[in-house]
Amino acid sequence: xxxxxxxxxxxxxxxxxxxxxxxxxxxxxxxxxxxxxxxxxxxxxxxxxxxxxxxxxxxxxxxxxxxxxxxxxxxxxxxxxxxxxxxxxxxxxxxxxxxxxxxxxxxxxxxxxxxxxxxxxxxxxxxxxxxxxxxxxxxxxxxxxxxxxxxxxxxxxxxxxxxxxxxxxxxxxxxxxxxxxx
Numbered sequence: 001x002x003x004x005x006x007x008x009x010x011x012x013x014x015x016x017x018x019x020x021x022x023x024x025x026x027x028x029x030x031x032x033x034x035x036x037x038x039x040x041x042x043x044x045x046x047x048x049x050x051x052x053x054x055x056x057x058x059x060x061x062x063x064x065x066x067x068x069x070x071x072x073x074x075x076x077x078x079x080x081x082x083x084x085x086x087x088x089x090x091x092x093x094x095x096x097x098x099x100x101x102x103x104x105x106x107x108x109x110x111x112x113x114x115x116x117x118x119x120x121x122x123x124x125x126x127x128x129x130x131x132x133x134x135x136x137x138x139x140x141x142x143x144x145x146x147x148x149x150x151x152x153x154x155x156x157x158x159x160x161x162x163x164x165x166x167x168x169x170x171x172x173x174x175x176x177x178x179x180x181x182x
Contacts, residue, residue, distance in 0.1 A: 023084045026118040030065040030088070042071055047115055047143045047177060054139075056111040062098055062135070064115035067091075077106060081119070099131060108137040115143045124150045125158070129165045132180060136168050139181040146176060 014022075024030055029045070036042035044052060051059065051069065058075040061067065067089040069076040078085070078092035085092045095103055099119040112135055120128060128149055132140070146158040159172055171179045 020084055023082050027065040028116055029068065033065060033068045036068070042068055047141060050173065051111065051113055051141060054111060058107055058110040060106055060110045060112045062112060062114050063117050064113060066113055077110065079103065100134070102134050110138060112138065112140040114140065117144065120144055121148045122150060125161055129162060132166060132168065136180055136182060139179065142178045142180060144176055
């Protein structure tokens with residue numbers, strides 16, 4: 001029996017049901033969206049409320065099952081790194097390597113929303129900095145767990161380590177939510 005906790009732990013081929021469970025576990029908003037399909041009442045969390053308050057014309061939701069922003073009247077492009085997303089929302093784009101490149105067909109002025117990206121779990125500070133350099137063309141809302149980025153979190157704040165390496169304005173909304181813009 002193969003126990004898989006993350007996409008990064010996969011050694012060999014995995015069954016479809018395991019892939020489906022990993023997909024659902026790595027996207028916390030997906031469960032709330034699935035319940036809202038039948039009741040038509042989606043309760044936004046704090047990051048969703050922040051995005052709605054910014055009132056963007058268009059957003060790009062990256063690997064967070066963010067197609068539910070359409071319910072709030074926001075034009076949404078959804079980029080996922082797994083084919084399973086097409087089962088839930090056929091209009092989303094599938095890009096397998098969102099960590100290392102930003103697709104050129106995406107709008108450079110749209111707000112980018114990242115909620116608990118699986119590819120930043122256990123990433124190094126250099127990987128985080130490279131990711132932010134690639135994806136920050138406009139405002140980026142990033143929700144993640146800073147403790148999972150590999151740094152000395154007992155001595156240094158992750159924000160204090162990242163800020164000198166980037167030329168962006170980084171505002172810490174809460175402990176795990178950053179608003180980044182050029």
